[in-house]
Amino acid sequence: MNREEKNRQTRAKILAGATAEFAMHGYEAASLNTVCLSGGISKGIIYHYFESKDVLYLACLEECFHSLTEYLKEHLTGEAEQEDPLAAYFSARLDFFHTHEDYARIFCGAVIFPPACLQSKIADIRRDFDEVNDNCLRKILRNRKLRSDLTEEEIIRAFRMMQDSLNASYHHPSEDGLDLARHEKDCRTLVNIFLYGILKREE
Template identity: 40%
Template sequence: MDREEKYILRRQEIINSAIDEFGINSYVEASLNAICRNGNISKGTIYHYFKDKDDLYLVCVTECFNSLTNFLNSEKISFNKAEQAIEKYLDLRHQFFKENPKFSNIFTNALLRPPKHLLEQIKEIKTGLDKFNINFFEQVLRNTNLKSDVSHEEAIEYFLIFQESFNYYFQNKAYGDFRNLFEEHELKLRKLLKIMLYGMVKEETE
């Protein structure tokens, strides 16, 4: 194993230990000491690979969002029926977080309880997932008949407003257990996406 391979391996070991820590604690509650202790890593080693706690946290958030986005992109979703497409999308999210439980806490904290001084960096990190979600909704719309007073552009705008408002609602809820927050977020998302969709598509009699 050459020096570069050792560097990559050691760096990933630190990231894995950090994911374990951020996977059960919020950014504020998590500590470099715990990451060192649980991963049998010296603090000096962490600072050799990462600038500080913020740097390491953002790497974990990036791995979480990129892994989710790559997983969603790797799966086939049929858009023949809008409701089934939404169900498939949400089922895939559920599958991903079931297989990667530590990421559910990182995702929830980054999306709904982000450290204020890292808001811009997290916004940039989630760009890939945001683009996937917009593209997904656009494909759903292509297979629906919108109401006569709703244009395609307006429907996309409503989706973006819904997304921001939905997350803002959860950002302002007081929770001690982030797993409960994550589960409620995903459950309500499933219901409200359908409500929003059927508020814009034509009824059979229209």
């Protein structure tokens, strides 16, 4: 095995252990000592590849958001997505989270409990993911008649504000921790209300 491949494998091993630790305990409570013990890696080796806990956390987030974004791009195609983009989006997102539980937890930690000192960097990391969300909304709005006093960009901005409000409501999880399925259901419900309202139209 050449040095480049060994470096790649060591880095991947550190990221896998750190992702599990951040997913389980969150950014604040996560311990690099635990990552060392679980992976049989010295702290010196970790700092050789990642100069700080912050850098390691952001690298884990980057892997998470990249994997999720690429999965959504790959699966948001075909007849189902064309017929009901909203249902297709949440179905793909839940499928990803069900098969990547650590990513599900670290994702929720980043969008619901982002470390204040890293918020701008997290925003940069999730930019492609946010673009996928925006594009999904644009597909729903396409060929629909919008209110004359609202532009598409204003609607997207309001959509993001609504998402932020939902995530803020989860800042105090129950003793059992964050209920991902409930969060996703609430997110889908709010998007549905945002788009279609709550009042039944008279026939």
